[in-house]
Amino acid sequence: MSAVIRAELARVASALGAAEAPFVLERPRDLGHGDLATNLALLIARERKANPRKVAAEVVAALVLPEGVVEKTEIAGPGFINFWLAGDQLAAALGAIVRAGDAYGRADFGRGVRVNVEFVSANPTGPLHVGHGRGAALGDGIAALLEETGHAVTREFYINDAGVQIDRLVESLWARIQQQRGVPAALPEGGYQGEYLSEAAERALVELEPPLLAGSREAATPALRRFILGQQRKEQDELLRDFGVRFDQHSSEQAIYDSGRIDVLLAELDAKGLTYTHENALWLRTTEFGDDKDRVLRKSDGTLTYLVPDLAYHRDKHERGFDRVIDVWGADHHGYIPRMRAALRALGYPDEFFEVALVQLVKVVKGGEEVRMSKRAGDFVTLRELLDWVGSDAARYFFLMRKGETPFVFDVDLARKQTDENPVFYVQMAHARLSGIFRVGGMTPEQVGDSAELAALTAPEDAELLKLLIRFPDQVAGAAREREPHRITGYLEELARSVHYWYHHCRVLGEPEATERSRLVLARAARQVLRNGLTLLGLSAPDRM
């Protein structure tokens, strides 16, 4: 129905000589401003230097709408035109929500677009910390939103399993193993101190051949490397599974080296004349593509900078056919974005191909104090500890309720609270309460059907709740376009508030037949929307709490 109004507004606009006016027809925030509002008259008035309210009157006079679409039209404020939709269309919208069920909120504007969302991508040198948890929640949330809007999504984890950090990790493990065998050994310079390596050493002593561990470090290195990378990977996988995140693909930095993709990349850049040698180092002309300085590809000592495998990796993603790549990075890497973008431009990829979602630091507060240390990991709080404290639902919700690029204080005590102060609890409780109505009524939500009479929904709270439910698909689409899952948590809190309010003011069971039946359909629809929103974000929608 909004399409009908939009088309008619466009017709009127061109009749008034403003065919190009980029007017909007949107749902106003304020319910007192009707169901839909347009700024068309304001735009025309701007061009004509005329009085906006007079123009609005002109527009309204010119509008020709079919019967039964709009109940009331009003000119308001500086010249907005507000529309109140006819009531039976609200009832129809209610039925449509119920019939769509789990699919309500889905869209298909992403159909045919292949997106790779790469997130977490933690170094395999230690346990995942809370920052990785935030990245995991955000990456998975963005991926889910894109899927919900029709995109073909691949969730990917990039393993930095090459380089000096891994050598240091293996050396550290070797030292711990020797210490446990009673042989004095010191951790290498810049080695890994955390207790998790001692645990890994214990397992290594059980699982690996004793002669190997008693021999030279050089001889044991390949086996130790395989062992520790496998351990770390397994531990990370288990943790992420407990967090409700699964990946479609893991890609290895070492595999990039082993596959020869590095040489192909360097040859391609060279063929394009984009590299040069200066002071024994090989440089890439990224300044030609918007970077503030050229970047080194191969250092004068012959080794490659990190940019090279990373670029080869992104080139690989492009060759796998993705139209778009979204990398979720820690905000401390933001300075790396311009050079990556420039390098990808150098390869001839369109700017839309590469996108970065930044995640700021997480500070954990418990008992009113910042928690800084983890016994197991050393100088950070692990994701496992956080999950043990608050559970997966609360952790995910909290990470998603703020924009990624703002620093976040995770209040553990709040996340544990079983009261309305805790937003997760508040939203899930709204769902449980609605489920309770059906339980007490001795029926399932499905049994109430999909037909409601608007005339039987007598309270203003009924209509307000329904109008909120109608906004859900717009919220999902907006959140997906902007890669902002926090819009969904915000919406869910608003909806939960509306549900609790409605629940308090409007009886369902025991009301006159038509009202009871219609409110049951409304309750079914509200429960469905809460459930869809929670599920979308990877949270449970409990029927009881």
Next chain:
RNA sequence: GCGCCCGUAGCUCAGGUGGAUAGAGCAUCAGCCUUCUAAGCUGAGGGUCGUGCGUUCGAAUCGCACCGGGCGCACCA
């Protein structure tokens, strides 16, 4: 010094890509239990949207300058 992000109620934060009287939660204060979960609900107070100019019919939103905070400026990863 250069670049990016941020500054909104006592606190934590929302404020589709310029719209109508700037919102929510917490906290504070005042109320509400014959009710489908009181594990809840209702109401009230509280703001120079960091500051100043500018663009516009209209600015928290866009531009410029300044103040204050964070991060980044590698032949590290």
